[in-house]
Amino acid sequence: MTIDFRQKTKDLIDDLKSVCANYGLGNDGNEYKILVQMFQYKLMNDKFVRDVKLEMPELADAENLYEALQALPKDDYDMLLFQVSENTAKFKPEHLLSYLATRQNEAEFAKTVDNTLRDIAATNSEIFSVKTQGGARIPLFDRLSEYINDDSRRDDFCKALINKLVPFSFEHIFAEKFDFFATIFEYLIKDYNKDGGGKYAEYYTPHAVAAIMARCLVTDTAGNKTCFDPAAGSGQLLMNLAHQIGEDRCSIYSQDISQKSSSMLRLNLILNNLVHSIPNIIEGNTIHQPYHSKDWPDSFDYIVSNPPFKLDFSEYRDSLDSKANHERFFAGIPNIPKSAKDKMAIYLLFIQHIMHKLSDTGKAAIVVPTGFITAQSGVAS
Structure with missing residues (x-):
C-alpha cells in the first residue's frame, strides 16, 4: 500500500x-x-x-x-x-x-x-x-x-x-509516517534545488544527512522544545529534528531570505503535521535583520543549519559592525576583499548568530565547509 x-x-x-x-x-x-x-x-x-x-x-x-x-x-x-x-x-x-x-x-x-x-x-x-x-x-x-x-x-x-x-x-x-513524506518532498523539489554553488538560502541537505544530525542532537525526551534554523531553505533539517523530538512536542522557528524556500518550507510543515509552526516562518535576511531577536523566544533549545558558505554581503557589511551587534558577532565580521566579493565567508556570521541564539542548555549542529578547522589564513576582522 x-x-x-x-x-x-x-x-x-x-x-x-x-x-x-x-x-x-x-x-x-x-x-x-x-x-x-x-x-x-x-x-x-x-x-x-x-x-x-x-x-x-x-x-x-x-x-x-x-x-x-x-x-x-x-x-x-x-x-x-x-x-x-x-x-x-x-x-x-x-x-x-x-x-x-x-x-x-x-x-x-x-x-x-x-x-x-x-x-x-x-x-x-x-x-x-x-x-x-x-x-x-x-x-x-x-x-x-x-x-x-x-x-x-x-x-x-x-x-x-x-x-x-x-x-x-x-x-x-x-x-503514513515521516519517512514517507520526506521521500515525497525530496521528489517534489528535486528539480528546484540543483544549485551546488551555494547561492544564498538555496542550500539543500539530503534527508539521510539531516536524519543523522537530528539523532546526534536529540537525547532529551521532554516536550515543548523550540527548534530554529536561521537559513532554513526547504526545511529538511528542521523536519528531521522535529520528527526526532516528536512533532507534537516542539515548535519550529526559521528565517530565510528566499521566497522559493519559504513556500517549500510551508508545504513541508503541512506534510508533517507542523501547521502550528507556520506563523513562526519568516521570510527575510537573518544576518542583516534578524526577526527572532525581537520576539519570544530569545533563545532556542535546538538549532540546526546548513547556511550559505560564501556570499557577497559587502552592501551591508559595515552596518553589521555596530555596538548593537557587538554581542552577536563577538568573534568579528569578515572584511570586504578587494576582489572576489562573492567569496566573503558569510557562514562565519551564521555560526556566531547561532551561538548567540542558543540557550544555555541548548544544542546545535551546523554544516560547515571543508577546511573550516584546518584553513591557514583567518577571514574575520
Missing part, C-alpha cells in the same frame, strides 16, 4: 510538471510555484475531506459531498469546522476540488480557480500565512492562471491542472 501510494504521488507530481511543460512553463522560474501550490491544494482538500468524514461518518456515504455539506445548517457546519484537526485547513463547500471540477466547462474557469484558491488563503490566513520580516503576510496561493501570458489559454491550463488532481484520493495517505 505504501509503495503504491508513493508511486501514485510521484506520478501526480510528474503529471503536474507535464502540464506546465505543455503550456510553456517547463523549467520556467514560476513552475515550482504552480507545482507546490497545486500539490498543496490537493493535500489540503483531501485532508479536509478525510477529517469531516471522521467527525460525521454519515458524510462518508454521501454521493455528493459538496451538496451534503451545503445542506448542513450554518451552526452545524461551524461546529464541524471547529471539530476538525488544527492541522487541517478550513474549507467552504465551494472550495472542494470535486465541486471545482464540475465547473470546468463554465466561462472564465481560470478566474474561478484563482478566486477559489485565494478565498481558501484568506479563510486560513491566520494560521497558514508565512510572514516577512516586516510583518506582511504571504498567502497560501497566488493567482496561478496569470503565469500564462496568453489569456485565451488560461481556462484550458487550469482545467488541465485540476483534472490531474481528481483521479485518486490522498485520504489514506495521512496515516
Whole structure:
C-alpha cells in the first residue's frame, strides 16, 4: 500500500510538471510555484475531506459531498469546522476540488480557480500565512492562471491542472509516517534545488544527512522544545529534528531570505503535521535583520543549519559592525576583499548568530565547509 501510494504521488507530481511543460512553463522560474501550490491544494482538500468524514461518518456515504455539506445548517457546519484537526485547513463547500471540477466547462474557469484558491488563503490566513520580516503576510496561493501570458489559454491550463488532481484520493495517505513524506518532498523539489554553488538560502541537505544530525542532537525526551534554523531553505533539517523530538512536542522557528524556500518550507510543515509552526516562518535576511531577536523566544533549545558558505554581503557589511551587534558577532565580521566579493565567508556570521541564539542548555549542529578547522589564513576582522 505504501509503495503504491508513493508511486501514485510521484506520478501526480510528474503529471503536474507535464502540464506546465505543455503550456510553456517547463523549467520556467514560476513552475515550482504552480507545482507546490497545486500539490498543496490537493493535500489540503483531501485532508479536509478525510477529517469531516471522521467527525460525521454519515458524510462518508454521501454521493455528493459538496451538496451534503451545503445542506448542513450554518451552526452545524461551524461546529464541524471547529471539530476538525488544527492541522487541517478550513474549507467552504465551494472550495472542494470535486465541486471545482464540475465547473470546468463554465466561462472564465481560470478566474474561478484563482478566486477559489485565494478565498481558501484568506479563510486560513491566520494560521497558514508565512510572514516577512516586516510583518506582511504571504498567502497560501497566488493567482496561478496569470503565469500564462496568453489569456485565451488560461481556462484550458487550469482545467488541465485540476483534472490531474481528481483521479485518486490522498485520504489514506495521512496515516503514513515521516519517512514517507520526506521521500515525497525530496521528489517534489528535486528539480528546484540543483544549485551546488551555494547561492544564498538555496542550500539543500539530503534527508539521510539531516536524519543523522537530528539523532546526534536529540537525547532529551521532554516536550515543548523550540527548534530554529536561521537559513532554513526547504526545511529538511528542521523536519528531521522535529520528527526526532516528536512533532507534537516542539515548535519550529526559521528565517530565510528566499521566497522559493519559504513556500517549500510551508508545504513541508503541512506534510508533517507542523501547521502550528507556520506563523513562526519568516521570510527575510537573518544576518542583516534578524526577526527572532525581537520576539519570544530569545533563545532556542535546538538549532540546526546548513547556511550559505560564501556570499557577497559587502552592501551591508559595515552596518553589521555596530555596538548593537557587538554581542552577536563577538568573534568579528569578515572584511570586504578587494576582489572576489562573492567569496566573503558569510557562514562565519551564521555560526556566531547561532551561538548567540542558543540557550544555555541548548544544542546545535551546523554544516560547515571543508577546511573550516584546518584553513591557514583567518577571514574575520
